[in-house]
Amino acid sequence: MSSELLKSIQYIKTIGPKRAESFAKIGIHTIKDLLYYFPSRYLDxxxxxxxxxxxxxxxxxxxxxxxxxxxxxxxxxxxxxxxxxxxxxxxxxxxxxxxxxxxxxxxxxxxxxxxxxxxxxxxxxxxxxxxxxxxxxxxxxxxxxxxxxxxxxxxIIPFYRLPKQLRQTNIGDFSLRRIIQIALKDYSKYLEETLPSFLISKNNFLSITDTIKNLHFPTNYNELETARKRIKYEEIFYFECLVAQKKYFRVANDVNTPFKIKTSLVKDFLSTLNFELTKSQLKVLHEIRLDLENSKPMNRLLQGDVGSGKTIVALISMLIAIDNHSQCAFLVPTEILADQHFKTFSKLLNSFNIKIDLLISSVKKSEKDKIINSIKKGDTKILIGTHAIIEDNIEFNNLGLVVIDEQHRFGVIQRYKLVSKGRLPNTLVMTATPIPRTLSMTLYGDLDVSIIDEMPKNRKPVKTVLRSENKLNEIYNFILQKNKEGYQTFIVFPLVEESEKLELKAATKYYEEIKNKNLPSLRIGLIHGKLSWQEKEKIMFDFANKNYDVLVSTTVIEVGIDIPDANIIVINDAERFGLSQLHQLRGRVGRSEKQAYCILVTKNELALKSNNVNFNFEYLSSTEIEKHKAAIRLNAMIKYNNGFELAEIDFKLRGPGNIFGTEQSGLPNFRYINIVEDYEIISNAKEDAFLIINNDPNLTNISNHTIKKNLEEHFSSQKIFSSIA
The missing domain is CATH 2.40.50.140 (Nucleic acid-binding proteins)
Structure with missing residues (x-):
């Protein structure tokens, strides 16, 4: 890079040392930093x-x-x-x-x-x-x-973000535009090309100099959009190069012992099931089997909607590993879920001589010591647990397969610690939260992706309706009538305790009201987050065993056991829930051949709006989307049963940082690319990056010299590398 661009901005006319200090406070130190400080909006x-x-x-x-x-x-x-x-x-x-x-x-x-x-x-x-x-x-x-x-x-007039640090030294819109005009006039000639010529030609991009000039002072919107496309592409292209290198070198350097189906274990297990696997499950299992039979360790993401049957796919994959004398680790986010998986697996494998252990924090020390010893000796074939299984004192004899459920709830370091307990184990990460395609391309670009996009046979789509609060009596009558047909009901409230600020119904308060006033003839249970996981589990099993007709709950039922007769869910104050959470809650019902119902309850005027307006993102401004977010979510729940369609809408409403949480998202802070909207740019950049890296992983070809130089200079920070680790 030219030394001229690395000069302090104090040397630009009208800035000087004092104003340079103000710019430094917002991260602008050099002339190059200033040239890359692009407008936040334009007036046309x-x-x-x-x-x-x-x-x-x-x-x-x-x-x-x-x-x-x-x-x-x-x-x-x-x-x-x-x-x-x-x-x-x-x-x-x-x-x-x-x-x-x-x-x-x-x-x-x-x-x-x-x-x-x-x-x-x-x-x-x-x-x-x-x-x-x-x-x-x-x-x-x-x-x-x-x-x-x-x-x-x-x-076109550009407008820049003007933090208080700049305003305090009398830098306003006009003066900042003048400063940047001077910088462009005197220093743009020192800009060096940041993409190889073959990519510029292939994508019809402007040069880097013309790109930066047009981002600051475009003559028309066509030039502005062309410049925007180039700067967005470049940012995501280099990120995808890192992802592609990570995948290439993992596959190139890691050699594993291929698995084979050696005995009739899998076949015998399938014969014990009282249901048939769907075509989608069989397709995914075929993809996993091909991975396991390869000498390169599997690194696969399994996406599947709520109730699509990911767990049984994971279990069959584990049986292949066990058939090859390997151990399996199944990491889940909560103790109640770990215990439920343990009970389910134990029941399914009851007729097979396979040792399964459960390791969670509440296990007594004496029992924990026995399990740890069994794992170390290799007697334990399937270990199910929470964070407890990644502790330093857990040693496997021969860990061959790692399964991580609801993977977004675990950080990069936690996943790495578990995988490092084996010698290049195969890894299967699963999520019931459908991942939007742009996020999947960036966040999971180094993983092979499998999708279960088919529900088990004879499952009917859940009927979702939106009702206003003044219809609650009719809803309770519906619950009573359906109870005569054997239906059980979840009634969900957002909070455990009363909140005057949010004016939400409290589950504890309304439990008494429903029990004594609304549904006195039915047996009502209550479950909420302040209970221990053992208490929650007992209540859920009592509900499954029909000791309750209705279970009043907070969102703790979002992930739980299958209850075939629980086929009505009433979600109060539905506008307070995110779209993903509403879909997860809806997934608690419809686990049998019966018709299931999801009743969303909200304020009268919001119910009227959501029921009568068909929201279309193509025709809504960002201001309108922000204004109507709650109505858009509720309208989408009525319109779609497919989690992947809902995920795209949720992504547009919330952005990438809020889907899994900023810390867990694994994404760097992109300055230019819009992960929500720029699908074509991301797709194109990924295709180019992976093709280049697969053909020249070390970027030694002369044509790739610019890429290598820029990766080393600008994209090799620990922050970016750790984000895709």
Whole structure:
């Protein structure tokens, strides 16, 4: 990299040492840092109108947002009923318009000064006096020169994030634009190309110099989009190169003893099942078997919707490992789930001489010592447990297969510690939380992915309906009627204790109400998060054994045992739950051939909106999406039963950091690429990266010299490498 770009920004005209300190506080130290400080938004002439045009739009009933530029000619503070209102009067070449604020009046009074120019964006209205008015609009300050140039030439004006550290040294929108213009003029010639020429040609990209110039000061939106595409591609391309190298070298260097189906163990086990595997399960098992028969260790992600049968696939995979004299470890996130898997596996393998052990924190020390010794000797063939099985004192004799359930609940280090307990064991990670395709490509780019996309035969889709709170009596009558047909019911509430702030129903309070008032003739149970896992398990098994007709619950039932007759779930305050969580809860019912029902209960007006509006992301602005999030979620639950379709919607609503949690997501903080929206760019970059790395893993070819150099200079930080470990 040119030494000129590594100079302190204090050498740029108008900055100097003091302002350089302010820039340093926001991470801008060098001239290169400044050149890569791109605008957060742009103002485009194609979206602006003159005041006379806006007036015509309003008169004709236009109901959208409009951008207009004008000069402040007057301001005033008005007092109405002890409240302050701030009004700014602006004019352009065709007329006048007003901006009005009912809150933060002192702030806006300091901002809007007579003679200043502003670009104002909002929904326009006409007052009863016929004045054109914008209420609480978004706004950007522009200079008179910029305004004239903008209006006459159609030039796009960039706007940058202006943290307080910059504002404190009198750096505003205009001065920052001028600083960056100077930097581009004097230093853009020193920029070095960051992609090889064959990729630039293949993808019709601009050069890096033209890309950066157009990101700051584009002449039109086509040039801006071309530049954006290049900078996004480059960022995700280098990440995918790291992922591709990780996968290549793991496969290249790791050699394992291939598994074979040596005896009739798997066949004999399949003959004991009282159901047939679905075509999708058989397909996935075939993929896993091919992996296990390879000399390279399996590293596969198994996705499957709630109730699709991932666990039985995992168990059959373990039997293949056991048939090859290997041990298996099954890591799960909670003790109740570990215990349920232990009981299920023990029952399924009752007629086979296979030792299964359960290792959780509540196991007594004497019993734990016996299990640890059995694991070390190799007698334990399947070890099921929580974090307890990754402790340092757990030693396997011959760990051949690691299965991690609900893998997103475990960190990278935890997964690595378990895998490192064997000599290159095969790894199968499973999730019942469907992963959106863009997230899967980035986060799990080094894994082979299998998907169970078919539910067991004779399963009927759960009927999902949305009802307002004033329909609760009808819902209770429905529960009573269905109880006569053998149906059991979950009734879910968001919290255990009353919260005045959120005004939510509390499970403990409403348990008494349902038991004594709403459903007095039925046997009602209660389960919540403050109970120990043993208490929770006892209640769940009592429910499964029909000691209860109705189980009042918080979200602790999100993951649990199959209860075939539990075929109604009522979710109160449904708007308070995330889409993924609602789908997980719905998965608690519909585990038999009976028709199951999911009843979402919410506020009256929200139920009306969600039931009657078909939300389509293509036609909703980000503001509208934010405003209608709850209604979109509820509408999606009614419309879709497929977890993968719901995952895409949830991803768009919440973003990557909130799907699994920021710490567990395993993603670096991308600055340019949008993991939610940029599927085509990510797909293209991944394809290019994997092709290059597979053909030249060490990047020794001259044509790949630029890639190698950039990986070493910019992408080899511990943070990025650890994120994909």
């Amino acid at each position: 002439r194609t979206n602006t109108l003159k005041s006379i045009e806006v007036l015509k739009y309003v008169i004709n009933g236009y109901d959208g947002e409009i951008t207009i530029i004008g000069k402040v000619v007057d301001t005033e503070l008005i007092h109405v009923n002890k409240k302050e209102i701030f009004k700014a009067k602006l004019k352009d070449s065709t007329g006048f318009f007003e901006c009005i604020w009912f809150q933060g009046t002192k702030y806006f009074k300091d901002i809007f000064k007579e003679g200043d120019y502003f670009a104002v964006s909002s929904k326009p209205v006409l007052t009863r006096y016929g004045h054109l008015q914008f209420v609480h609009p978004d706004f950007d300050k522009v200079t008179e020169d910029e305004s004239n140039e903008f209006l006459n030439t159609g030039k």
